[in-house]
Amino acid sequence: MNLKKLRYKAFYRSTREADFLFRSFFEKEVPNLSTIEIDALTKLLDSEDPEIFDWINDFSQPPSEFTHIIRKLQIFIKIRPPNS
Secondary structure: OOHHHHHHHHHOOOOHHHHHHHHHHHHHHHHHOOHHHHHHHHHHOOOOHHHHHHHHOOOOOOOHHHHHHHHHHHHHHHHOOOOO
16 A cells, blocks of 8 residues: 555544544654564554554454554653643
């Protein structure tokens, strides 16, 4: 998938919280991701937002193909102060 399509999928989610998270992650982290990580993020964004948030918050186990990118999202959330 090209980055324009991935950007659209990241910026226009079903919830404001997801819009904020994925927009921020896309802008700050995607330039540093490997092709494999971008592929995983692309597939992850096909999932429903509540399911993704359950995985990020460790309420349920993500599929193994998403484990690494979920971990990157968890780290990204923890290192960013609120409202930045």
